[in-house]
Amino acid sequence: MYLSDIHTHSIASGHGTSCTISDMAKEASRKGLKLLGISDHGPGTLASGTSSYFRSLPFCPRKRFGIELFYGVELNILDTEGHIDLSDELLNNLDYAIISMHRQNYRSGSVSENTQAYINAMKHPAVKVLGHCDDSHFPVDYDALARAAQNEHVIFEINEASLTPGSYRGDTRANAAQILHCALRYKLPVILSSDSHGTGHIGDFTNAAEFVHQFMFPESLILNNQIPRLKVFLQTR
Template sequence: MQMIADLHTHTLCATHAYNTFTEMAAAAKEIGYCALAVTDHAPAMPDSPHAWHFQNWSAMPREIGGVVMLYGAEANVMDTKGGLDLSESQLKAQDWVVASIHSSCVPGLLTRREANRLWLAVAENPYVDIIGHSEQENYRYDYDLVTKAFARNHKVVELNGNSFNVRRDGIPNMRALLRACLANGCHISVDSDAHSTHQLQHGLTALYAMLEEMQFPQELIVNATRENLVQELQLHGKPCAEEVGGILL
């Protein structure tokens, strides 16, 4: 199995990542990707870019080296009401919004009820496109209940390659989350969460093996085919769908 885009990556605009936009695009091109979403950490993370970073996308080209660029953010979920650390106007300005929990923003454990309430609220946010690395054990939720809400609200659930490095306690949860997505018709995305070109190029191997083992259907993976990705962007009302379609179709 081979993806045609990565929808969750980082650049050195976040100081715990190591490569530029141009370097990440070149690595994506080498892999054979047609599109790349750069989603650096939103302002509540300690080493995130300044808020202006997320409001200045007109300064950037739509395509770098033959790769269509989706400019976005990994927004931090801040509370069990699903609050995010970007304003509505900032969220509107993004091509692609990942919503994730990070321990620096939601410290400690959540009860199952709290985690359910958090993700059910995020599911109702019209500006969130994808749910980031939600398999974490500290924030375990009812996968069947919540993926139904994700599917109903057209949220994509991410399978995250970087979790094999930094969130290993959640790896056993990935299969259960995938089973719930399959049962409820919830689309997924297979992403590296790369913080370097090395991770971009090598970060999906374990995920490919898991998907093949489970025989997960390609039609539910938004970045598995050209048609899937364009349809997903159109469904989310993304202006970049036209550019992506022009390259991919």
């Protein structure tokens, strides 16, 4: 069992999700988690959180239903220069940011172009996690990403939604294997993420956990159960 999940989405992300942060925390508590990260989509996603929503997050309670809460954002990478869809003013007051590519915001280019877009975006000090860069629609050079991530103190996630059979991201297993291979090579920690939209999959790492265990990836490099280490990592800029 893993004790933290930092890639989750509430009603503020749209997508038909109707669950509030309190709903999310209550479900995380029921499932025995200790730390929950709310990372709603940036404003570039249709019907997602507005700037005023992200401005208010730092004033929200830090504990609900016995769960420690971190407030972040899943940013959209907008172009190969690594532009993202939330201002520095707002990012500087959030706990962390995940950067991701979504087809409605970023037009996939070559492997080199997509890789450079991730590398440029991860240079922002708020960015801590590379979001579902296993997506088959956005091919990248994982070794180059891992080297940049090591320099910028950013980590990969192993995304449950990507590894779920029938994922709209395509068959991501080969890409996820490359991520783990590179993480091992460069001694990079990873985080398992549910990418839950609403309460349905909070803390559900069924496929992700099976995958890392089949790969024999060391638990010492998986941050979900290392809560003090995870908190220091997220809060260090």
